[in-house]
Amino acid sequence: MSWTLQELFARKSVRVYENRPIAQTEKEAILRASLEAPTAGNMTMFTILDITDQSLKEQLVTTCDNQPFIAKAPPCPCFFSGLSALV
Numbered sequence: 526m527s528w529t530l531q532e533l534f535a536r537k538s539v540r541v542y543e544n545r546p547i548a549q550t551e552k553e554a555i556l557r558a559s560l561e562a563p564t565a566g567n568m569t570m571f572t573i574l575d576i577t578d579q580s581l582k583e584q585l586v587t588t589c590d591n592q593p594f595i596a597k598a599p600p601c602p603c604f605f606s607g608l609s610a611l612v
Contacts (some may be wrong), residue, residue: 540592541594542594542599545599552600559573559602571604571605573602573605575601575603576600576602
């Protein structure tokens with residue numbers, strides 16, 4: 526099995542967060558890496574919002590199909606796709 530498939534099958538989501546901040550350099554590296562994802566025709570039709578306001582994260586719990594872990598996430602990057610990102 527290829528390395529890529531091994532990594533995909535071994536991947537898991539962990540939605541339990543430590544109560545500690547993430548260093549700005551680490552956050553920037555993660556966001557930079559997300560910008561490297563391939564897009565059709567190199568059209569980056571997405572927007573990334575880094576939600577840090579606790580009241581907004583709590584609103585997202587309901588908006589995002591009642592997922593309480595969102596309110597507990599120290600950083601809460603939200604990815605939006607669509608043509609509006611081109612405007």
